Amino acid sequence: MTDTSSAYDRPLPVPVHEDLSKPFWEATKKHELIMPKCNSCSSIFFYPREACPECTSMDLDWTEVSGQGRVYSYTHVRQAVHPYFQSENGHIYAIIELLEGPKIPSNILECEPEDIFVDMNVVATFEDLNDDFTLLKFKPGP
Numbered sequence: 001m002t003d004t005s006s007a008y009d010r011p012l013p014v015p016v017h018e019d020l021s022k023p024f025w026e027a028t029k030k031h032e033l034i035m036p037k038c039n040s041c042s043s044i045f046f047y048p049r050e051a052c053p054e055c056t057s058m059d060l061d062w063t064e065v066s067g068q069g070r071v072y073s074y075t076h077v078r079q080a081v082h083p084y085f086q087s088e089n090g091h092i093y094a095i096i097e098l099l100e101g102p103k104i105p106s107n108i109l110e111c112e113p114e115d116i117f118v119d120m121n122v123v124a125t126f127e128d129l130n131d132d133f134t135l136l137k138f139k140p141g142p
């Protein structure tokens, strides 16, 4: 008898509900994009953390951002690390620089990989995984 199970048979990976990132995930479920903002120096940053990466202040809040940005860097992933993410044409893993400054890792949807380029304008879109999680993605934008 052949055992066909492997490490790739694990369930779909989902974000961890940590206190620091919970507001972000609650907003994405409503298809809204928010980022941590420092009340001391006004820096907007990502990923969520306990202190501002610019001035170390712990006086932080959340602010809604435009969802508009540009492709800072990207790669065309043809062999996914998890079967859930495998598709016939692979997927685009990108670093998106938002207009407000933060850089965020994501995917670019709704365009062919060969049409993507650095500095391309993109806008946020949301992919509902299930009742608990919605992922932030990007698509070509204005």
Ligand SMILES: [Zn+2]
Pocket (backbone or CB within 6 Å): 038, 039, 040, 041, 042, 043, 052, 053, 054, 055, 056, 057
């Ligand atoms: Zn700060």
